[in-house]
Amino acid sequence: MSDISTRAREILQRVGAGDPFTGDGALHARSPIDGSTIGRLTPHSAGDVEAAVGAAHEAFLQWRSVPAPVRGQMVRELGELLREHKDDLGALVSIEAGKITSEGLGEVQEMIDICDLAVGLSRQLHGLTIATERPGHRMMEQWHPLGVVAVISAFNFPVAVWSWNAALALVCGDAVVWKPSEKTPLTAIACHAIAREAARRAGAPEGVVQLVLGEREVGEALVDDARVPLVSATGSTRMGKEVAPRVAARLGRSLLELGGNNAAIVAPSADLDLTVRGIVFSAVGTAGQRCTSLRRVIVHESLADDLVQRLTAAYETLPIGSPLEASTLVGPLVDEAAADAFVAAVEQARADGGTVVTGGERVDAVEGGTYVRPAIVEMPEQTEVVRTETFAPLLYVLRYDTLEEAIALHNGVAQGLSSSIFTLDVREAETFLSAVGSDCGIANVNIGPSGAEIGGAFGGEKETGGGRESGSDAWRAYMRRATNTVNYSTELPLAQGVEFL
Numbered sequence: 375m376s377d378i379s380t381r382a383r384e385i386l387q388r389v390g391a392g393d394p395f396t397g398d399g400a401l402h403a404r405s406p407i408d409g410s411t412i413g414r415l416t417p418h419s420a421g422d423v424e425a426a427v428g429a430a431h432e433a434f435l436q437w438r439s440v441p442a443p444v445r446g447q448m449v450r451e452l453g454e455l456l457r458e459h460k461d462d463l464g465a466l467v468s469i470e471a472g473k474i475t476s477e478g479l480g481e482v483q484e485m486i487d488i489c490d491l492a493v494g495l496s497r498q499l500h501g502l503t504i505a506t507e508r509p510g511h512r513m514m515e516q517w518h519p520l521g522v523v524a525v526i527s528a529f530n531f532p533v534a535v536w537s538w539n540a541a542l543a544l545v546c547g548d549a550v551v552w553k554p555s556e557k558t559p560l561t562a563i564a565c566h567a568i569a570r571e572a573a574r575r576a577g578a579p580e581g582v583v584q585l586v587l588g589e590r591e592v593g594e595a596l597v598d599d600a601r602v603p604l605v606s607a608t609g610s611t612r613m614g615k616e617v618a619p620r621v622a623a624r625l626g627r628s629l630l631e632l633g634g635n636n637a638a639i640v641a642p643s644a645d646l647d648l649t650v651r652g653i654v655f656s657a658v659g660t661a662g663q664r665c666t667s668l669r670r671v672i673v674h675e676s677l678a679d680d681l682v683q684r685l686t687a688a689y690e691t692l693p694i695g696s697p698l699e700a701s702t703l704v705g706p707l708v709d710e711a712a713a714d715a716f717v718a719a720v721e722q723a724r725a726d727g728g729t730v731v732t733g734g735e736r737v738d739a740v741e742g743g744t745y746v747r748p749a750i751v752e753m754p755e756q757t758e759v760v761r762t763e764t765f766a767p768l769l770y771v772l773r774y775d776t777l778e779e780a781i782a783l784h785n786g787v788a789q790g791l792s793s794s795i796f797t798l799d800v801r802e803a804e805t806f807l808s809a810v811g812s813d814c815g816i817a818n819v820n821i822g823p824s825g826a827e828i829g830g831a832f833g834g835e836k837e838t839g840g841g842r843e844s845g846s847d848a849w850r851a852y853m854r855r856a857t858n859t860v861n862y863s864t865e866l867p868l869a870q871g872v873e874f875l
């Protein structure tokens with residue numbers, strides 16, 4: 375057994391997940407660090423999914439009547455356990471998703487942060503009182519628990535995405551059934567064990583959190599289950615386009631967090647030192663495998679040469695290797711298919727007239743792993759490949775003359791997740807943030823598009839799916855709104871002056 379496999383198994387034991395492996399299971403838990411199989415797992419069947427939804431529904435029937443601040447105690451326990459197991463869970467994220475150590479730990483910190491937010495929120499799930507036209511009446515709205523929430527998640531945030539959904543859904547009084555990516559089952563098993571322990575400590579019904587493992591068919595079974603009023607699905611736009619019509623066909627709700635094609639405009643007044651650091655982190659962090667990764671730089675002609683030169687110099691110093699080494703900044707891509715897609719996109723960009731300034735090839739950093747050298751490609755125009763999300767560290771550079779032209783290029787893609795402008799000119803910054811500027815769900819000034827905090831609502835427009843998760847009022851998606859009118863008078867005046875009886 376390899377060191378990586380032994381380490382993963384020890385972590386599972388320590389977080390209370392025991393030994394989940396079966397000798398001949400069809401689901402392979404792998405590490406992209408060296409391509410090794412850590413162990414095999416038995417995927418859940420359609421029948422198992424049905425049973426998990428049934429158990430979650432039973433738990434929901436109790437959980438919805440527990441006062442929200444008391445529900446918050448389960449999430450507080452979850453946050454405490456995550457603090458306790460932060461190093462282990464962060465290391466497991468590195469092992470299974472290939473994130474460098476600080477990003478693996480950062481992902482767990484994000485879980486802790488959303489738990490803190492949700493605990494506070496458990497005392498703030500408020501509705502409005504609304505002026506009524508009828509004397510002696512009161513109109514108000516209440517927010518009630520919704521039911522069983524299905525969470526379908528992607529490989530690249532194997533634990534945080536679940537927590538964004540689960541922490542809010544749990545304080546909102548829902549039960550949660552999680553279908554993680556088939557590429558990251560172990561981190562899910564670890565989180566599930568921790569969440570069950572939190573439920574036990576808080577005295578929550580046992581079935582309130584459920585985990586189902588497997589490929590997309592397992593997700594499809596959840597999507598089609600009429601006992602699931604909300605499907606929160608994070609992943610590719612392709613997946614969202616399959617999930618949304620199926621949920622809509624049974625008039626369920628979906629919350630979609632799909633692909634991005636995020637850009638940064640670099641304006642003439644930009645602080646270039648800060649801009650270079652912002653771009654390199656956003657484009658290369660997580661080896662370009664964030665939904666918010668920077669994929670397009672739209673730079674003013676006057677500083678394009680200087681910027682490309684500085685970026686190239688920075689790229690050429692980036693340490694590529696095992697994410698478990700403290701000095702590494704670029705870990706592996708998740709699998710061979712991702713590395714092939716990266717190399718193919720670089721080739722296509724070249725065929726479209728692009729110039730590869732640096733990188734673009736496979737690297738043998740660790741035997742068996744899927745490592746690439748991050749690429750910068752100067753493009754003469756925004757061709758099809760530039761408009762497509764390639765989930766890898768591939769940065770296209772486009773030049774512009776006027777801000778209007780830059781914004782048109784910026785918005786000229788199907789996705790609408792995150793965006794930024796680097797400028798010291800307040801008119802440019804405010805134009806970019808205005809209704810005629812960025813069309814994305816997230817728009818930043820003087821920071822890159824990636825690395826959001828949990829306090830704000832997270833999500834994007836157009837083919838990114840329109841969903842919002844995490845902070846602000848995103849909690850409302852996990853509840854149902856009831857409008858109540860109470861008559862405390864002895865009369866029965868009808869609305870709109872209608873006379874009857």
Ligand code: NAD
Pocket residue numbers: 526527528529530531553554555556588589590592593594597608609610611612613614616617630631632633634664665666763765791833834838
């Ligand atoms: P993916 O679409 O291949 O898989 C995501 C999940 O959906 C997996 O659990 C998968 O099993 C499931 N799935 C796939 N097809 C399904 C179907 N027809 N019905 C039900 N479930 C189905 O995505 P991935 O490769 O794991 O992740 C990368 C993608 O996710 C990128 O496009 C990235 O931008 C996106 N992403 C978006 C966000 C966001 O918040 N907007 C966050 C993380 C990742």
